Amino acid sequence: MFADMRKIAGLAWPVLIGQLAIIAFGVMDTVMVGRYSAVDLAALGLGSSVYVSVFVGLTGVILALQPIAGQLYGARRYTEIGEEVRQGFWLAAGMAALGFFVMFFPGPLLDISRVPPALHDRTETYLRIAALGLPASLAFRVYTAIANGIGKPRLVMVLQVSALLLKIPLNLWFIFGGLGVPALGGPGCALASTVINWAFAAVGLTLLAKLDLFTPFEIFKHFCWPVKRRQLALLKLGVPMGLSYLIEVTSYTFMALFIARFGTTTLAGHQITGNFGAVLYMTPMSIGIATSTLVAQALGAQRHEAARTLALHGIVMACAIGFCYALAGYLLRPAILAGYTTNAAVIAAAMPLLPIMLVYHVFDTFQTVTAFVLRAYKVAVGPTVIYAFALWGVGLGGGYLLGFDVGGAAPHWLTGARGFWAASAASLAVAGGGLFLHWRVVSERHARAAQAAHVDVV
Structure with a gap:
């Protein structure tokens, strides 16, 4: 067990550092804009919720490359990886066009929140600037998928940490103005991220072309147009994955839109x-990506029992760490909130939400790693159905009933924003249980099929 956990940790820590660098984008955005104005902070929250919904949904489709590359790498079919990467770039281009349209014309989404005109305008400006960086960001996700799929997450981590070092001065410049640039407030965060996205997409493409590590894949050996068979294979796995991500994130996005009321x-x-x-x-998420990579490579090498054991150990490891995080977060909640803002009213609004969110996190940890394991098996349709029922039905539907006290039966402490967070926590518990049972069935079926194939060969 501990040997598997060391393998998972060896891949997970670079992913974690890289992802913390990326999430630090949002933390710095929140902290810096929180010191600019409360209106801009609210616009940032609303705008980033919409952006993340679009971006994560589209990214989920592209990240179908990761389990595909992992299984091909485990089977040592290297040139096929290059073909899948070329097809992945075409897929990213199509996804970028779709996402750009949604983000550049966000009026229908923002109308749901019924926010004041000033907040509406600031949010719309944020989203239009962010839309300009979406194509580059999705192209970089192709690089991320291939690097993680072959077990080389450090190649992604280095770029993500470097991006963070650029984000700090660019945020200060664009949010507060200077050197001829007017103070943009919240939209300045989107401009800083857009500049960084284009720079690092170019770097990622250069590394794919120049690093010896990627040479056996022959990614840029020749040009190719989209191939229907390969695009359909990517979409068959990627669309349910993207829908799963989209369901998960939109449940949070619509929660923010409703809470805005x-x-x-x-x-x-x-x-x-x-x-x-x-x-x-x-x-x-980092443990999930690492576990998924190892499980996919084991499946590609036809080591099905090893894949099942790795999956279980990854889930146990993540849940233990998640519980420790929740306990520490509860004990340190006053200091945590004080680090975000000096506004006493905002701290008072966040204080009752934080304990509920920590319960939410424990269940989120369980379902996240289990979902990544299922993707290693190239299973995505079942999880999508589970997510739709749990997150949209139990989470968003239950949150609406509690938050707005529909029917007048909800206890006071579960109304308002607290009701939405409590229902979301319950939805993740339902999702985690469903996904784990689904994985048990899928992994047992794969193991039996492999054993039967082995007997036939013998």
Whole structure:
């Protein structure tokens, strides 16, 4: 067990550092804009919720490359990896066009929140600037998928940490202005990220072309147009994956849109709570990516029992760490909130939400790693159905009933933003249980099929 955990940790720590660097983008955005104005902080929370919904949904489709590359790498079919990467870039181009349209014309989404005109305008500006960086960001995700799929997450980590070092001065410059640039407030965060996205997409493409590590894949040996068979194979896995991500994130996005009805201060408190939750999420996501990589490579090498054992050990490891995070977060919650903002009203709004979010995090850890394991098996349709029922039905539907006290039966402490967070925590518990049972069935079926094939060969 501990040998497997060391393998998982060896891949997970570079992923974690890289993801913490990326999530630090959001933390710094929140902290810096929180010191600019409460309206801009609320606009940032609303705008980033919409952006993340679009971006994560599209990224989920592209990240189908990761388990595909992992299994091909385990089977030593290297040139096929290069063909899948070329097809992945075409897929990223199509996804970017779709996402750009949604983000550049966000009016229908923002109308749901019924926010004041000033907040609406700031959020729209944020999203339009962020849309300009979306194509580059998705192209970089192709590089990320291939590097993680072959077990080389450090190649991604180095770039993500470097991006963070650029983000700090660019944020200061664009948010607060200077050197001829006017103070942009919240939209300045989007401009800083857009500049960085284009720079590092170019670096990622250069590394794919020049590093000896990628030479056996022959990625740029020749040009190719989209191949229907390969695009359909990517979409068959990627679309359910993207829908799963989209369901997960839109449940949070619509929660933010509904919570916006309770006022700017409540929305700002929700933004801080959600941002801290996103920081905690990076650890189970990193363990999930590492576990998924090892499981996919084991499956490609036809080591099915090893794949099952690795999966179980990854889930146990993540849940133990998630519980420790929740305990520490509860004990340190006053200091955590004080680090985000000096606004007493915003701190008061966030304080009752934080303990609920920490329970949410424990269940989120369980379902996240289990979902990544299922993707290593190239299973995505079942998880999508589970997510739709749990997150949209139990989470968003239950949150609406509690938060707005539909029917008048909800206890006071579960109304408002607290009701939405409590229902979301319950939804992740349901999702985690469903996904784990689904993995048990899938892994046993794979093991039996492999054993039967072995007997036939003998």
